[in-house]
Amino acid sequence: MAILEVENVHTYYGNIHALKGISLTVNEGENVTLIGANGAGKSTLLKTISGLLHPKQGMIRLAGEDLAAYQAHEIVGKGVVQAPEGRRVFGRLTVSENLEMGAYTRVDRSGIADGIEHVFTLFPRLKERHNQVAGTLSGGEQQMLAIGRALMARPRVLLLDEPSMGLAPILVQSIFETIVQLHAAGTTILLVEQNARMALQIADRGYVLQTGQIILSDTAGNLRQNEMVQKAYLGMA
Amino acid sequence: MKADKYRFTVPDAMRLGLISGAGAVLVSLVGMVKVFNERGIIAGVVSLGQIMILLILLIAGYIAARRATGGSRWAGLLQGGLAGLAAGACLAALVLLGSVINLRAMFVSASPELYKILTFDQGVVTGAGILLVVSAAVGVAGALLRQLPSRPRRTVIVASVWMLTLGLLQELLRLTLGGDAIRVFRWMFGTGGQKGLSIVGAVLVFAVVAVVHYQWTARNVNPRAWTRSLPPDRQRAVRWGSLALVALILFSLPNILGVYLSEVANAIGLFVLLGLGLNIVVGFAGLLDLGYVAFFAIGAYVMGVATTTAVGTGSGLIVYSPGFNFWQALPLAVLASVLAGVILGIPVLKMRGDYLAIVTLGFGEIIRILAISDFLKPYIGGSQGIVGVGVGQIGSFAFDEPQSLYYLVLAGCLLAAFVSTRLKDSRIGRAWMAMREDEDVAQAIGIDLVKTKLLAFATGAAFSGLSGAIFASKLGSIYPHSFSLLISINALSLIIVGGMGSIPGVIIGALALAGLPELLREFAEFRLLVYGAALMAMMLLRPEGLWPEETRRRELHDAAEGGESEPASEAAVGTN
Ligand SMILES: Nc1ncnc2c1ncn2[C@@H]1O[C@H](COP(=O)(O)OP(=O)(O)O)[C@@H](O)[C@H]1O
Numbered sequence: 037m038a039i040l041e042v043e044n045v046h047t048y049y050g051n052i053h054a055l056k057g058i059s060l061t062v063n064e065g066e067n068v069t070l071i072g073a074n075g076a077g078k079s080t081l082l083k084t085i086s087g088l089l090h091p092k093q094g095m096i097r098l099a100g101e102d103l104a105a106y107q108a109h110e111i112v113g114k115g116v117v118q119a120p121e122g123r124r125v126f127g128r129l130t131v132s133e134n135l136e137m138g139a140y141t142r143v144d145r146s147g148i149a150d151g152i153e154h155v156f157t158l159f160p161r162l163k164e165r166h167n168q169v170a171g172t173l174s175g176g177e178q179q180m181l182a183i184g185r186a187l188m189a190r191p192r193v194l195l196l197d198e199p200s201m202g203l204a205p206i207l208v209q210s211i212f213e214t215i216v217q218l219h220a221a222g223t224t225i226l227l228v229e230q231n232a233r234m235a236l237q238i239a240d241r242g243y244v245l246q247t248g249q250i251i252l253s254d255t256a257g258n259l260r261q262n263e264m265v266q267k268a269y270l271g272m273a
Numbered sequence: 274m275k276a277d278k279y280r281f282t283v284p285d286a287m288r289l290g291l292i293s294g295a296g297a298v299l300v301s302l303v304g305m306v307k308v309f310n311e312r313g314i315i316a317g318v319v320s321l322g323q324i325m326i327l328l329i330l331l332i333a334g335y336i337a338a339r340r341a342t343g344g345s346r347w348a349g350l351l352q353g354g355l356a357g358l359a360a361g362a363c364l365a366a367l368v369l370l371g372s373v374i375n376l377r378a379m380f381v382s383a384s385p386e387l388y389k390i391l392t393f394d395q396g397v398v399t400g401a402g403i404l405l406v407v408s409a410a411v412g413v414a415g416a417l418l419r420q421l422p423s424r425p426r427r428t429v430i431v432a433s434v435w436m437l438t439l440g441l442l443q444e445l446l447r448l449t450l451g452g453d454a455i456r457v458f459r460w461m462f463g464t465g466g467q468k469g470l471s472i473v474g475a476v477l478v479f480a481v482v483a484v485v486h487y488q489w490t491a492r493n494v495n496p497r498a499w500t501r502s503l504p505p506d507r508q509r510a511v512r513w514g515s516l517a518l519v520a521l522i523l524f525s526l527p528n529i530l531g532v533y534l535s536e537v538a539n540a541i542g543l544f545v546l547l548g549l550g551l552n553i554v555v556g557f558a559g560l561l562d563l564g565y566v567a568f569f570a571i572g573a574y575v576m577g578v579a580t581t582t583a584v585g586t587g588s589g590l591i592v593y594s595p596g597f598n599f600w601q602a603l604p605l606a607v608l609a610s611v612l613a614g615v616i617l618g619i620p621v622l623k624m625r626g627d628y629l630a631i632v633t634l635g636f637g638e639i640i641r642i643l644a645i646s647d648f649l650k651p652y653i654g655g656s657q658g659i660v661g662v663g664v665g666q667i668g669s670f671a672f673d674e675p676q677s678l679y680y681l682v683l684a685g686c687l688l689a690a691f692v693s694t695r696l697k698d699s700r701i702g703r704a705w706m707a708m709r710e711d712e713d714v715a716q717a718i719g720i721d722l723v724k725t726k727l728l729a730f731a732t733g734a735a736f737s738g739l740s741g742a743i744f745a746s747k748l749g750s751i752y753p754h755s756f757s758l759l760i761s762i763n764a765l766s767l768i769i770v771g772g773m774g775s776i777p778g779v780i781i782g783a784l785a786l787a788g789l790p791e792l793l794r795e796f797a798e799f800r801l802l803v804y805g806a807a808l809m810a811m812m813l814l815r816p817e818g819l820w821p822e823e824t825r826r827r828e829l830h831d832a833a834e835g836g837e838s839e840p841a842s843e844a845a846v847g848t849n
Pocket residue numbers: 049052054072073074075076077078079080081
């Protein structure tokens with residue numbers, strides 16, 4: 037069943053037509069990836085889904101409900117949660133405080149404590165550093181924290197914007213492993229990546245975005261075999 | 274920096290000396306030395322003006338000695354002496370230059386009195402010589418201070434600060450101690466109208482404080498750790514006990530302080546209120562508001578218009594007042610400020626940083642200009658303001674003079690401090706913190722930015738309006754010139770000095786920036802200069818404020834430890 041549906045969405049920055057009629061769906065429990073070059077409009081799409089940008093045209097539905105009437109903070113409450121591009125942790129707060137902030141929309145105290153424990157089992161490194169100020173974490177740890185913070189809001193759909201950006205290969209590997217783990221545990225994921233090779237290895241399905249338009253969509257396996265994708269995104273001759 | 278490598282450079286000491294010399298020349302030429310010379314610290318021996326100069330020289334010697342790391346004792350002393358000498362040379366040059374050409378054409382304060390102070394009244398040539406010798410000696414003293422082990426050094430510094438402070442406040446001490454007590458303590462103060470402590474008094478203060486401080490640090494008592502080591506019921510007893518003690522002191526303060534000091538306490542209290550409000554907007558929520566005086570003005574004007582008895586059509590009267598009493602007008606004043614806070618908040622919702630600062634700055638000016646305008650003159654009095662503002666009264670107890678008004682101010686401050694503390698730890702407090710740290714992410718974790726920002730503006734405005742309303746009642750009249758940009762700047766400075774986002778910091782900041790100028794009336798003239806210097810010194814030496822908030826303390830602490838993202842300000846004070 038489709039939990040997230042994006043239908044013919046157009047988003048503008050002033051006069052710049054950044055998204056030119058995007059349609060995609062994410063089914064419950066699926067791991068869908070959106071790949072595309074720098075500037076293709078990936079982040080713009082995630083921001084539009086999150087309600088941070090408003091589409092001029094088109095519709096976004098969560099479990100059948102139109103999200104147009106909701107503001108960004110209400111959409112988080114409904115379960116569409118984003119770990120933004122570039123990590124953006126609260127640098128002066130501790131790891132634990134960052135996670136607590138992630139649970140801002142929740143009021144169940146004991147549930148929040150359990151959520152933090154859950155994040156700590158996913159990322160033992162964060163547990164070791166729970167009292168450390170987030171700004172002093174390494175890049176990889178900050179990315180873990182950004183994902184953990186998003187999980188604290190109990191997402192129905194988790195939007196990840198380039199989690200591997202700027203990380204050393206070994207850390208990229210471990211982040212992707214975590215995404216696999218999250219998916220296996222039942223989390224629905226929309227993963228935006230420039231690292232198409234890795235993304236297509238772990239996703240169920242994929243979309244290819246180019247200058248604001250979806251030019252291809254298929255299962256991840258088929259996309260990996262696709263000649264155009266191989267040439268343009270997987271760096272094969 | 275290698276400590277084992279012996280470093281001693283003449284140019285380094287000279288450079289330091291010249292920099293401090295320039296500072297000393299500056300405070301002389303702007304007139305501070307002369308004005309402060311009126312205030313004796315130790316009667317007939319040394320004045321505040323002289324202390325200023327000496328302190329600059331002392332610091333030069335101290336820093337010079339600190340930089341001469343790893344050298345012998347003598348090298349450090351020599352280095353300090355050189356720095357002092359270089360600084361003294363700048364002052365001597367000023368004196369010599371002043372005796373040849375008339376500097377007064379340009380610098381009003383380059384007067385014969387100034388030269389007299391600088392040359393110890395010994396004539397130009399002899400005086401300049403003495404000045405050089407004294408400067409070198411003070412530089413050496415600074416170096417000596419540096420070379421003391423840290424505990425006795427702290428003791429010397431603390432005792433000197435006490436002596437200085439008591440010397441400065443001697444007039445108030447005499448006033449406060451009153452008739453009988455002063456007879457007992459008379460020997461501590463200068464005689465025959467001379468200001469300052471007597472020599473015996475100064476030595477005694479220094480000795481007593483030094484002994485107490487030295488003994489106290491020997492035992493290394495940390496009150497907090499000590500409290501924590503007690504069993505829980507004793508802990509609670511200690512907590513309640515100290516709370517009761519503070520309450521008792523706060524309650525009886527006006528009687529201890531007397532009329533004049535109560536007036537000062539009230540002025541400080543109103544700034545605490547202002548600061549607590551602005552602290553919510555700037556410190557908690559990170560919204561730089563430079564037009565904060567607007568809400569203070571609105572609170573004052575609502576109180577004025579609603580309670581004034583000077584109604585009519587004549588000059589200096591306004592045409593209408595509902596004739597409310599103080600208590601009816603007070604909530605109205607706060608409410609009006611809150612409304613204004615929201616009204617200002619709405620158009621600036623999308624603005625950040627500098628843009629927000631500029632728009633709010635404009636808002637503050639608009640309110641002031643409206644207050645002064647002829648257009649609103651019939652209603653709020655224009656430049657003539659409003660007189661006959663009502664005073665608060667409970668039964669037969671009227672808040673109409675400093676010692677009773679104190680309780681009203683105190684109640685306002687306690688309320689504001691309580692509300693601030695509770696808000697800080699609440700859900701909305703966390704939303705403010707998230708917004709301050711990163712607005713976009715705050716939104717992405719589900720925080721309603723519109724509500725959160727407006728609440729910050731509204732709460733801040735409420736405290737400011739309360740402060741303004743009490744201010745109006747305290748003065749009994751309102752004039753538009755009371756609501757200048759300077760109020761906003763004062764409030765902002767005090768939270769920067771105290772420590773952004775820190776509630777005790779606001780109180781410390783208000784004591785320092787609103788209290789000191791009241792006590793040292795000479796400062797008033799140089800208020801802005803002192804503010805500027807204080808802010809710069811704070812940014813360099815203690816950017817987190819005097820009593821920093823937890824997250825900020827942590828940030829600077831961690832940065833220094835980890836050395837990963839050392840802020841620029843830290844690098845600037847590094848001992849290179
Ligand atoms: N705030 C903005 N204002 C104007 N143009 C923007 C803004 N953000 C992104 N764009 C433009 O929109 C397009 C898509 O950007 P983005 O969604 O960030 O791409 P991606 O995330 O795929 O790298 C780019 O051409 C970019 O220049």
